[in-house]
Ligand SMILES: Nc1ncnc2c1ncn2[C@@H]1O[C@H](COP(=O)(O)OP(=O)(O)OP(=O)(O)O)[C@@H](O)[C@H]1O
């Protein structure tokens with residue numbers, strides 16, 4: 001009992017504060033989504049009216065799909081790029097240290113700076129256009145900024161998040177001791193069998209973590225969207241911010257917030273399950 | 287069944303030569319131990335035989351077929367790793383079944399082998415556990431079972447018993463030897479324990495600094511060590527160096543006789559148990575250690591101290607003068623070591 | 627130990643690609659920040675016609691950049707100290723004590739990392755609004771401390787777990803007071819962790835955008851919000867280049883220091899092979 005109190009006191013300023021703060025914020029979001037704390041003062045009390053408003057808006061569903069699309073593509077591409085490199089750099093060789101340091105470099109660059117750098121490079125008078133025109137590949141500069149497929153945003157997310165995936169995955173890959181792989185080889189497992197039966201299952205957790213964290217980060221993106229995204233579409237975060245900021249509709253924003261958290265949650269569950277399924281299937285192959 | 291021939295195997299790590307021309311023949315179905323001090327290249331040699339390391343020189347053949355260029359997965363050998371190297375995500379049973387599954391052994395045969403090994407190695411209660419949930423000794427037995435489950439022609443053991451207590455070690459050692467006789471695989475067995483090497487093997491290879499310094503039957507190695515290193519490493523040895531003239535060498539203890547041709551600078555040795563009480567060698571007793579069946583007595587004369595083994599009933603105390611002799615057939619002349 | 631020419635060639639190639647990948651954007655940013663305001667750098671010119679530091683001094687004199695820098699660089703160290711102090715007791719419990727539900731608490735403390743930044747920011751603002759709390763500076767400080775606490779807790783937990791119980795026992799056995807036990811057994815091991823935790827909170831606080839943007843709007847500025855204002859609807863490229871460099875260069879240097887510290891805070895053995 002005394003011990004429990006002691007633990008409680010120790011946890012209070014750290015976990016306690018975090019949970020109190022985040023709990024209050026979360027409660028506030030959910031409560032406002034259901035009509036409480038209506039600052040416009042028109043109505044107060046539980047209601048589903050704000051859900052009705054938001055969920056029947058085309059712009060909202062467009063934002064929802066858009067965020068899901070951006071987040072899933074970014075997560076999958078970043079991991080798909082980072083995984084083979086992490087495997088390849090498992091054993092050090094000449095140049096591999098420099099290479100992995102360079103791969104991690106974008107971690108040091110804040111997202112907004114990354115967005116600026118990209119926009120600067122791909123803009124109408126940016127490096128890419130000038131270079132390709134100079135090299136004679138294109139007759140005249142092309143417009144690449146704010147493309148309607150969101151390639152610029154996905155590119156930014158990958159640029160920013162790939163090093164993070166690389167860090168997680170290379171940690172997992174390097175934690176596999178050489179003798180374990182040797183043992184598998186010794187027992188008759190060829191290259192692909194070693195990958196399927198040893199490396200893949202031992203890195204599943206890291207891969208899931210990387211996918212989930214990138215997905216959640218990209219689903220909640222605001223700055224890449226507003227700087228480099230197509231003006232005709234919103235991301236969930238930018239839609240939420242515009243509802244709250246320019247329209248003063250806190251309750252609508254709260255509905256979007258809850259939906260964004262739901263998107264993050266279900267995206268995370270979906271990706272985790274997908275990886276599990278792939279690992280299982282590949283492991284079962286004879 | 288596999289007859290392994292290794293010829294002139296050399297391995298370098300950068301500028302360091304871990305193996306410097308090892309020749310080794312393991313007859314089909316024989317039990318060969320590699321013995322030697324830490325860092326002498328035992329694991330390296332096993333890695334070459336298994337195929338994890340490409341030798342910079344030399345060739346390997348099994349049953350007359352050159353396997354030097356074959357990748358590990360294509361060789362008919364299985365290794366029991368010094369570090370266990372268990373697959374952390376697979377249960378004990380799945381670890382053991384991994385090899386048979388890779389080699390496409392029929393399902394019921396796999397189950398039979400796994401069950402048999404699990405029983406023989408006392409792992410019945412642990413078959414469903416993950417390796418992390420096992421003690422060091424249990425993990426070691428899983429590693430052993432995993433290597434044996436493939437039923438290969440050649441099994442490479444890298445100190446497979448180092449983590450077991452004395453009793454279990456004895457039991458598992460007999461288990462390995464019995465299995466080896468039943469199944470008939472050829473065993474290359476690395477150990478630090480000379481008693482284990484002498485007890486188990488058909489052939490002992492004593493390694494030192496990347497070469498095999500002497501190989502032969504356990505008795506040969508013990509009773510006819512060729513170099514000082516071998517004499518010293520296996521059992522205890524009393525060493526003298528000097529001029530051998532007419533089969534006699536004078537030492538501070540007295541004159542020792544030896545059946546060897548004369549020389550200006552000869553090194554001879556004798557085992558503590560070769561000494562007999564009474565005779566014309568003598569010295570002062572410096573220390574006595576009672577061992578039960580026998581007594582170790584340390585006798586010194588001048589700068590030299592030797593060790594004698596005398597029957598347990600004998601009552602000697604420090605400060606006594608002890609008279610003893612060593613019969614000429616108990617004195618062995620040594621060659622200069624190739625790598626002093 | 628085969629040497630594969632494939633590896634050497636491929637890594638050489640990738641290093642070249644990465645150099646372009648990193649050097650071109652930063653080179654462009656640097657060039658843009660040095661474009662002289664009197665002569666624009668426009669389409670047919672490969673390089674700016676005239677280079678000067680004019681833009682930098684102009685920004686300093688005529689925009690809110692100095693205030694933003696003051697805000698960012700005073701918030702960050704306070705957030706760092708606050709987060710480290712608040713994280714200490716929890717990290718001690720995580721690193722050195724065993725208790726029921728520890729794993730759950732260890733996961734729960736990470737909640738701020740997976741909560742979308744704008745959700746936290748907007749509904750924190752909503753809370754402040756209800757409470758009638760309009761002092762933005764302290765509000766943002768509190769927000770930064772809480773949002774970045776998980777990093778401090780994680781790093782310090784590892785540090786605390788590295789303190790060796792036998793050294794603590796030895797110190798007590800020799801009659802040391804609690805304070806000298808802390809000095810002898812804890813502090814040397816914790817020091818790199820404390821610095822690392824402080825630095826990471828510092829760096830991330832400087833970079834933090836969502837909370838500063840939402841809670842601080844419309845007129846409270848930090849370096850990221852000022853950068854954002856040059857990136858949005860009115861893209862003023864040279865200004866953005868200046869602010870981007872101001873934001874990124876100190877952080878890169880701090881990050882490199884952090885990397886060193888983290889290495890010494892986690893000596894080998896945590897992921898030992900074998
Ligand atoms: N990958 C490597 N790189 C460089 N040197 C190595 C490598 N592997 C082994 N060595 C060196 O080669 C020598 C032989 O090593 P090996 O592992 O074969 O010794 P060992 O006889 O098995 O010793 P132990 O009884 O301690 O296991 C040692 O000096 C070791 O330092």
Ligand SMILES: [Mg+2]
Nearest residue numbers: 328329368444
């Ligand atoms: Mg070894």
